Amino acid sequence: MDDLELVEETFDLDREIEDLAKRYRAASNLGVQVLSVLNWPAESLLDRLPENSRSKLETAAVRGLEAAMSAASGTRSFVKDQKSWVNTATTTAVGIVGGMGGLPTALAELPVTVTMLMRSVQAVAAEHGFDPDEEQTRKDALLVFAATGPLTQAGKSADLTFLSSRVTLTGVNVYIGIGLIAPRLALVLGRKLAAQTIPVIGAATAAATNYSYSGYYQEMAQVVFGLRKLEEKTGTRYAELVELLSARLEG
Known part of the structure; x- marks a missing residue:
């Protein structure tokens, strides 16, 4: 009986890793259509921004994450968590408004x-x-934002370095962690x-971009918190689970 239970546990872990690999692949494909419509190389997108805007991005990222961590957590006490499609639809609508007035909006x-x-x-964390x-x-929520984002060149090998940075975040408080995540x-x-x-293309592209970003981070959150859940359920070290996921993606 013990041997049978061990086989079932191994099989379940393998299946769970495959499910997380599917989510990672789905997230990585979300920006492909946007890049196709833009007809602009992913690596060169930043070159389109004025220099003064580029220089302020890291500061904006720090302030944005600090505000988001506080505001998002605070609203959970009176606004219930929504379904993934509701979050995606709302974020997409915000993107339409943001895209109407160019860079300022x-x-x-x-x-x-x-x-x-x-x-x-x-x-997603609460769901798990x-x-x-x-x-x-x-800290694990911050880790999600260390991922490369959906507007990266399709076809590149899986970049799981953001998952490995969890070790670094473990030894610091949340606000130091924000500073570490902000550059990426x-x-x-x-x-x-x-x-x-x-x-x-304007607002339509803004909507599509926000749609891809919303879906991307929700899928990456499923990967991050799925790994954490597996660590608790199986006793397998987090680093080993990341290696298993990496091997599945490479395969």
Whole structure:
């Protein structure tokens, strides 16, 4: 009986890892259509932004995450977590408004979008049975925002370095963690701003961009908190689970 239970546990772990790999692949494909419509290389999107805007992105990322962490957590006491499609639809609508006036309105919309994205990530944490206000959960929510974002070049190998940075976040408080995550998020937000301000396509592109960002971070949250749940359920070290996921993605 013990051997049978062991086989079942191994099989379940393998299946769970495959499910997380599917989510990762789905997230990575979300920006492909946006890039196709833009007809602009992902690596060059930041070049579209004025220099003064690019220089402010990291500061904006820090302030946005701080505000999002506080506001998203605070609203959970009186606004219930929504279904994923509701979060995506709302974030998409905000993107339409942000894209109507070019860079000024896109910049103004940015902290609102980050707050909504954080709220959707917290909803995924709660879905997996974790308290969004608990210190480790807040750090894992930050970890989601260390991912590369949807507007990256399709076809590149899986980048799971953001998952490995969990070890670094474990030894610091949330606000130091925000400072560590901010440089990477700044690049991701820069691509978003650039995509939203490309002429002609305007609000439609802004909506599609926000749609891809919302779906991306919700799927990445499923990966992050799915790994944490597996760590608790199986006793397998987090680093080993990341290696299993990496091997499945490479395969």
